[in-house]
Amino acid sequence: MKKRLPRFDGLTILQWTIFLFFLVFLVIPLLSIFLVSFTGEPINLPGSLIDSRIFSTTVEKLSHASLEGYQSLFGGSRYLTALWNSLKLSMGVAILVTLVCLPMAYAFARTDMPLKKTFAALATVPLVMPTFISSYAFTLMFGQTGWVNHIWRAFGGEGVLFEIQSMLGIVLVQIFFFFPYALWPMVAAFKTSNSNLEEASQNLGAKGWFTFARVTLPLAGPGIVSSMLLVFTISFSDFGTPIMMAPKNLNLIVVEAYREIAGFFNWSGSAILTVVMVLVAAFFFWMQRLVVRGKEYGTISGKPSRVKPVANRGVRTGLTLYTLFVMMVPILAVGSIFLSSIATTWGYQALPNGYTLDHYVTIFSRSSQNILNSLILASGALILSVVIATFVSYFVIRRGSSGLDFFSSIPLVIPGIALGIALIQTFNTPPLQLTGTAAILIIAYTIRRMPYMIRSTMGTMMAIRKEIEEAAVNLGASNLVAALTVVAPLMVPGISAGAILVFVTVVKETSISILMAPTDWAPMSLAVFQNLLRGEFYTASAMSILIIAIVVALQSIARKITRDPLY
Incomplete structure (x- = not known):
């Protein structure tokens, strides 16, 4: 019996064309940068495929490949410090964002909190701002001449609330502008967990806090952990916040990689840091998928189950005020950017000294391109x-x-x-x-x-x-x-x-x-x-x-x- 040959119609050709696109513009660049991390010199893989001279040069470079760059990474250099600082930053942000979102997610999923639609709309505000603009907004608020510190000093405070260009400053920006990535998955986790188990716990005499800690949280656990790992990956990959707010004595891997390639044209250093960033991000992305897929947490039986909203008025009021506070920080950040865009001068007082639309005229005339x-x-x-x-x-x-x-x-x-x-x-x-x-x-x-x-x-x-x-x-x-x-x-x-x-x-x-x-x-x-x-x-x-x-x-x-x- 003859083996049937594959049919090459228009769709098959198109499918292989898309494969070729990914091969040329994704696989080959990643493979190239991986090889450069060992050779310390640029490698022209596309040219090696069509030119024998370039191929010979590439083979010669690969013959001198070594682990010297990676040895320097793990030998106490600034690269290792940058990696360690980035891991601490991302882990801290992931944990803090999860803690910040827990009350809000519970409020959205399990209470009749007023202004839910308004809060849901406000939660999209952090997603519309590039992170380096968010960082600049925080500088307008908490910098040496920021309006928050003007108010702080007006009430008898000294200096500033905190140094904005610091690890703390970066953490705060990422918390208030990354929380939506964790909020909605956690809301879904609380909504899909079986409330009948919570009712059974309360019927057996358990207090509300005990039921929340021992029943509600474990049921929503996969969604919460998955959200935490997602935020870790986003924080680790974020470039805008560190490039704007990291002080000179704080090495972070994304900033170091940018400086190596844009400032020093150090192919070896930038390649090694690129490989490390990809591996770390891939590992935590895999962990996030593993948490979701690796275990069975099903509690849905096929029977309709209506979640009863929390009846305690104090709990609902407290959660509403807390949610309002978290949502208002990004809103105030956008407001600060807007005031700066119409200010004649700003910095000596809490509010601008005057207002003008000339800056908008300037951008449409000078920056129209x-x-x-x-x-x-x-x-x-x-x-x-x-x-x-x-x-x-x-x-x-x-x-x-x-x-x-x-x-x-x-x-x-x-x-x-x-x-x-x-x-x-x-x-x-x-x-x-x-x-x-x-x-x-x-x-x-x-x-x-x-x-x-x-x-x-x-x-x-x-x-x-x-x-x-x-x-x-x-x-x-x-x-x-x-x-x-x-x-x-x-x-x-x-x-x-x-x-x-x-x-x-x-x-x-x-x-x-x-x-x-x-x-x-x-x-x-x-x-x-x-x-x-x-x-x-x-x-x-x-x-x-x-x-x-x-x-x-x-x-x-x-x-x-x-x-x-x-x-």
Whole structure:
């Protein structure tokens, strides 16, 4: 019996084209930076595949590979200190965010707390601000001339409440701007746990606090631990907060990696730190998945179970006030940025000395190119993401392509600064000399944010019955035509929501923009960062408000499409 050869139709060719995209722009850069960490010199893998001379040079470099760089990492150098500081920071933030979110998550899930919808809307505010803008907002609040410290001194305090450029400052910014990532999964965990077990505990005479500690928390445990690990990964990968707030004597791995590549062009150091960042982020991402999938915590029996809201008025009032306090910190941060954007001068008093709209006039006249660049780059990443993510979802669901499913998940565990360094190292020489161009910037944005798109399209794809597509094929359409004319229109809601989210996250992208964007293609986020470094704080604030306004408007549209509070 003859072995049946695989059929190469249009969809198969497209599937292999997407595989090639991931191979060239994700796998090869990661492999390259891994090899550079051993050789200490740039390696041109794409050129090695087509040019025998480059291949010989690469082989010679690999022949001198050593563990010297890794030995220096674990030999008490500043790299090891940076890694240890980053691990302490991320672990501390993960634990503190979990503790901060516990009362709020319980209030959302188990009480008739007033203003729930308002609080849910306020909880999206931290998600719309790039972290380096959040850091600047905290400086306006808690810096030496910040309005909070003006009030503090007016009531008899001395100096400042705390030094903003410190580990504590970084922790506070990340707590108040990362808590939504933990809040909603924890709300879901409290909602899905079986309340009948809690009622049984109380009927047996247990006090409310005992039931909460011994029944409610263990039932919600997987969701809580998963949220903690997620926040750890986000904190560890965050670039915006450390680059703005880390003092000179505080080494953090993301800042060290940026300085090694942008300041010293130290390929060995940047490569080693990139490999370490990817491994750490991947390990904790794997741990997060393991917590969710590794054990069975099911308590749903198939019978309807209605959760009775907590009746204690004191508990409800206390949780409401606590939630209001946490939500107000990001709101005050946005308000501080807005006041700075319309201030003539600010710093000598708690409020600005005067108000003006000249800073907005300035950004639209002087920085209009940065605004246009952001829109063009985000649109390019959006188009590329829509095409790739839509077909990845199709191939994973319809054809069971585990390979594409795996490749499309890799960006979830790669910090932005690590991806940027890998792409710069790989594409800074012929034959694919893309470093410094808009093309590589769009590709980097696409790879970094594509999982958001796939998250949206995958669910929509699963809801489309296969029989609809098969009917078109039976009527004579090819598989590719059926996918484009039948399946694609049905995926429009999921594509629309994912597209908006990709556009939003690209507009506020920090690490890749700062590391990779050339002068001619500097987006708004890079313009804000450069203005802050130059001391042009008021125009930086005006541009920040514009970014926030764009993100808020687009996220509102996404929320209406998906009805998802995380948008």
